[in-house]
Amino acid sequence: MTYADFMTSRRRDKAATKAALLEAARRRFAQHGFDGTGVRDIAADAGVDPTLIFRYFGSKQDLFTAAVHTEVPPGLGRGADPAVLARLLVRDVVFTDAAADGGEHPLLVMLRSAGRPEVRARLREAVCGDYLAAFAEAVDAPDAALRAELVGAFLLGMGLMRSVVGTPELSEAEFADVDALVDAVAAALTRP
Amino acid sequence: MTYADFMTSRRRDKAATKAALLEAARRRFAQHGFDGTGVRDIAADAGVDPTLIFRYFGSKQDLFTAAVHTEVPPGLGRGADPAVLARLLVRDVVFTDAAADGGEHPLLVMLRSAGRPEVRARLREAVCGDYLAAFAEAVDAPDAALRAELVGAFLLGMGLMRSVVGTPELSEAEFADVDALVDAVAAALTRP
DNA sequence: TTCATAAGTCATCGGTCGATGACAAAAAAT
DNA sequence: ATTTTTTGTCATCGACCGATGACTTATGAA
Numbered sequence: 001m002t003y004a005d006f007m008t009s010r011r012r013d014k015a016a017t018k019a020a021l022l023e024a025a026r027r028r029f030a031q032h033g034f035d036g037t038g039v040r041d042i043a044a045d046a047g048v049d050p051t052l053i054f055r056y057f058g059s060k061q062d063l064f065t066a067a068v069h070t071e072v073p074p075g076l077g078r079g080a081d082p083a084v085l086a087r088l089l090v091r092d093v094v095f096t097d098a099a100a101d102g103g104e105h106p107l108l109v110m111l112r113s114a115g116r117p118e119v120r121a122r123l124r125e126a127v128c129g130d131y132l133a134a135f136a137e138a139v140d141a142p143d144a145a146l147r148a149e150l151v152g153a154f155l156l157g158m159g160l161m162r163s164v165v166g167t168p169e170l171s172e173a174e175f176a177d178v179d180a181l182v183d184a185v186a187a188a189l190t191r192p
Numbered sequence: 193m194t195y196a197d198f199m200t201s202r203r204r205d206k207a208a209t210k211a212a213l214l215e216a217a218r219r220r221f222a223q224h225g226f227d228g229t230g231v232r233d234i235a236a237d238a239g240v241d242p243t244l245i246f247r248y249f250g251s252k253q254d255l256f257t258a259a260v261h262t263e264v265p266p267g268l269g270r271g272a273d274p275a276v277l278a279r280l281l282v283r284d285v286v287f288t289d290a291a292a293d294g295g296e297h298p299l300l301v302m303l304r305s306a307g308r309p310e311v312r313a314r315l316r317e318a319v320c321g322d323y324l325a326a327f328a329e330a331v332d333a334p335d336a337a338l339r340a341e342l343v344g345a346f347l348l349g350m351g352l353m354r355s356v357v358g359t360p361e362l363s364e365a366e367f368a369d370v371d372a373l374v375d376a377v378a379a380a381l382t383r384p
Numbered sequence: 385t386t387c388a389t390a391a392g393t394c395a396t397c398g399g400t401c402g403a404t405g406a407c408a409a410a411a412a413a414t
Numbered sequence: 415a416t417t418t419t420t421t422g423t424c425a426t427c428g429a430c431c432g433a434t435g436a437c438t439t440a441t442g443a444a
Contacts, residue, residue: 012410012421033307035227039402049423054403114356115225115304124357132359143369146361149353150373153362154342157349161341164306165316167324169338170345177335181342184380189373204391204440230431241393246433 018056020046025067030104030163034064034113064113070106070126082138086151086186087179089131094159095175108159127152141192151189154182210248212238217259222296222355226256226305256305262298262318274330278343278378279371281323286351287367300351319344333384343381346374 024045028037039060043050057063093105110123135148158178161167170178216237220229231252235242249255285297302315327340350370353359362370 014421017421031307033225033227035225036307038400040400051403051424052422055422060402111352111356112307115223115228120356120358124359127357128359143361146365146369147373149359149362150346150350150370150377152359153349153353154346154377155349156352156357157345157347158342160303160348160352161345164303164312165319165348166312167316167320167341167344169335170341173338177338178342181339181381185342185346185377188376188380206391209391231433232431243394243433243435244392247391252432 014056017046017048017052021048021053021056021063022067025063026104026106026109029064029067029113030109032112034060034116034119039063061118064119065122068106068109068119068122070130080134080138082135082148082151082190083183083186085134085138086155087182089155090158090178090182091175094155094162104163105159107156108163111156111160112164127156135190139190141190147189151186154185154189206248209238209240209244213240213245213248213255214259217255218296218298218301221256221259222301222304224304226252226308226311231255253310256311257314260298260301260311260314262322272326272330274327274340274343274382275375275378277326277330278347279374281347282350282370282374283367286347286354296355297351299348300355303348303352304356319348327382331382333382339381343378346377346381 021042024042025037028042028045032041039053040050042063043053053060053063057066093107096105107123107126110119110126113119114123132145132148132152135151136144139147141147158170161170213234216234217229220234220237224233231245232242234255235245245252245255249258285299288297299315299318302311302318305311306315324337324340324344327343328337331339333339350362353362
């Protein structure tokens with residue numbers, strides 16, 4: 001049931017309105033970036049009056065922040081094997097189903113709006129703090145941090161190829177198609 | 193000698209003005225994206241009147257197109273070893289000196305403005321046609337195209353980590369620091 | 385020196401943007 | 415049934431943006 005359908009049956013539901021705005025914002029921001037998206041666009045997608053954005057979120061920037069707020073790392077335990085960590089992340093964030101999960105992954109959404117300094121700072125924070133730290137700890141080498149960043153580069157690049165560049169093979173691929181190759185790359189980067 | 197210095201000594205030079213606009217545009221677009229950059233910003237950086245953009249390039253969009261116009265692939269010969277091809281590209285496009293070369297590499301500039309459909313189309317064209325094709329030809333495997341895209345993802349991801357995310361190790365690294373690791377990844381992806 | 389033209393400047397337009405505050409209507413409380 | 419509070423709507427503002435056309439000034443040929 002879409003939000004519009006909902007509004008025809010039961011009207012005036014603050015929580016549902018906010019949720020609809022958040023999902024619409026995530027989609028718009030992911031596709032067109034922060035600057036390329038207007039509050040009127042988001043509101044139209046959500047079937048809602050544009051001014052509700054300011055009432056409920058304060059500003060367009062605050063709505064963006066709320067939309068890309070990522071609930072920290074999933075269940076990636078520290079100290080695990082870096083290669084399985086990489087495969088886990090590829091499965092869960094790179095090959096996440098954008099249609100099902102209420103929009104694209106926050107990291108990719110931020111990536112498309114990285115022109116804004118605050119967004120870039122938050123992105124760096126999320127990538128380095130939440131994700132790369134786990135890798136760097138798990139790698140046993142003098143240049144562990146560099147290797148971790150290279151693993152991150154590979155994953156981010158895959159997400160980019162799929163959702164931004166739209167390269168033919170990767171866009172259509174399933175996780176199983178790349179599992180072995182991801183494992184090989186992660187092994188090459190984490191085993192000295 | 194900057195353009196401003198030039199203007200104080202010898203004035204009214206169409207070619208120099210166009211060049212200054214192109215360089216300023218490349219820098220601004222790379223840092224803030226197409227939507228985040230105004231014609232007045234570019235003109236101010238170039239020390240030039242904003243209306244000259246329209247006189248010399250037609251529109252902001254046309255200036256962008258001219259700024260990211262990439263002079264096709266460098267000297268990457270077909271049929272070479274994929275691993276040395278990868279290292280060559282990493283050295284020449286990922287680790288290109290943004291300060292020296294008149295701004296960032298066109299691919300990264302486009303990446304930051306990928307919200308616009310025309311830009312995304314041109315980016316896909318450049319990535320797939322000019323770069324990945326050479327890889328796919330050189331790889332001898334049934335899934336050569338997919339492997340080539342994964343190599344591309346790795347390179348693009350590295351560029352992104354350096355210029356957008358600003359990850360600490362990769363941002364400060366020299367080509368020599370990653371040469372061996374890049375070679376290892378390329379080998380893992382291209383040798384079955 | 386004069387004058388034609390190339391190069392740069394100025395004033396301004398219409399449109400869109402984010403944001404505000406006054407207002408209307410629907411639920412909920414009394 | 416009346417009042418209160420929540421939820422959504424409307425009109426509009428000031429700022430900025432890309433773009434245009436008329437105007438001014440420098441340059442180089444005659």
